[in-house]
Amino acid sequence: MIRFAAPALTAMALLAAPAQALDLSNMNEDERSAFRAEIRSYLLENPEVIIEAIDILEQQRAEAEAQADYALVAHNADELFNDGYSWVGGNPDGDITLVEFMDYRCGYCRKAVPEVAKVLKEDGNIRLIIKEYPILGEASVLSARFAVATLKVAGNDAYKQVHDALLEYSGEVNEVSLRRISEGLGLETDKIFETMPSAEVTEDLTRTAQLAQRMNISGTPTFVLDDELLRGYLPAEQMLIMVDDKRDKG
Known part of the structure; x- marks a missing residue:
């Protein structure tokens, strides 16, 4: 039988709940701590997600810079x-x-x-x-x-x-x-x-x-x-x- 710590159960429940339940402003301190712990644990276990996010951010930044450069050429x-x-x-x-x-x-x-x-x-x-x-x-x-x-x-x-x-x-x-x-x-x-x-x-x-x-x-x-x-x-x-x-x- 698999047993989960209370904070983990709380975080899992939050993740499974409707989107509005993830509003951190409506969480109590225990819920917020559990949620953050789950996120941290996930990222530590899956660091490639961070690299993927950085790659996406760099791509978006490059696309934004390219569009800005197109506008500069057109304007001048x-x-x-x-x-x-x-x-x-x-x-x-x-x-x-x-x-x-x-x-x-x-x-x-x-x-x-x-x-x-x-x-x-x-x-x-x-x-x-x-x-x-x-x-x-x-x-x-x-x-x-x-x-x-x-x-x-x-x-x-x-x-x-x-x-x-x-x-x-x-x-x-x-x-x-x-x-x-x-x-x-x-x-x-x-x-x-x-x-x-x-x-x-x-x-x-x-x-x-x-x-x-x-x-x-x-x-x-x-x-x-x-x-x-x-x-x-x-x-x-x-x-x-x-x-x-x-x-x-x-």
Whole structure:
């Protein structure tokens, strides 16, 4: 014959009773203690339930964050995709837009270069927008000013050359090294350097920083793929799968 302690019987009765009987505010102290003891005993005997609950909570949190990110992209779509000053490459008429917030001194931004290039080459119908977001110190800001000034002075092709050169450059960034890069590319170096401290360049960088702050972007690289915010480095294969999925849904 199986015998149960009184507290356990009380808790079992509560669990078997209608839902309103489980209102802790209506329990006396003995009932409440018995109920809590049964819960504790169950969790100790079945710890996988705690792990399952944590997994569900993390999934719900991730889904909530993803929905919040979708809303951020939708709310800031015009500034993301049509700001009028950021460099546009890839296929300018592509049906999918990939925006990259990047910093020239960011190791993962450098790691992402061949991945982004592979995505653009293999797909052929993706519009790429580069957002200069220098967050890693003075060298980052100087590099970004140099790139933005080049875009304003010499246009898209020159910007792309400077952009690639800065991502490949591993030395100290200063006026001497930037002049060397500019002169090596045959650009109007003096004019670019005159433009770097201009209010126009400052405004572009400020607008991008404000956009990043509104979108809770605190690291680079951060991508916006059409309607989705992607925080961090992604391999080309994963991005290409996401592109195909977006087209299928569209």
